[in-house]
Amino acid sequence: MKAIWNGETIAESDDTVVVEGNHYFPVDSLKSEFFSRSEKQTTCPWKGVASYYDIQVAGRRNDGAAWFYPEPKPAAGKIAGRVAFWRGVEVVE
Numbered sequence: 001m002k003a004i005w006n007g008e009t010i011a012e013s014d015d016t017v018v019v020e021g022n023h024y025f026p027v028d029s030l031k032s033e034f035f036s037r038s039e040k041q042t043t044c045p046w047k048g049v050a051s052y053y054d055i056q057v058a059g060r061r062n063d064g065a066a067w068f069y070p071e072p073k074p075a076a077g078k079i080a081g082r083v084a085f086w087r088g089v090e091v092v093e
């Protein structure tokens with residue numbers, strides 16, 4: 001699977017986990033030069049507290065377009081150490 005934004009592949013892996021229709025990529029599959037931590041956090045009742053990354057590619061910024069659960073609840077343990085995408089990031093095979 002590939003995550004693409006603004007014409008650039010920002011993550012690539014053949015080991016994604018699908019939860020609620022979202023592909024969660026291993027954190028080490030991200031091209032770190034495109035990511036910076038965001039202050040944003042949200043809470044999911046069954047997964048826990050989500051943190052976010054902002055993505056910047058070729059001068060364009062996509063705030064909070066990647067999320068992860070630093071300490072997922074037990075029911076969501078399989079997404080520990082993984083990152084998912086939204087806000088226009090295309091996930092393709």
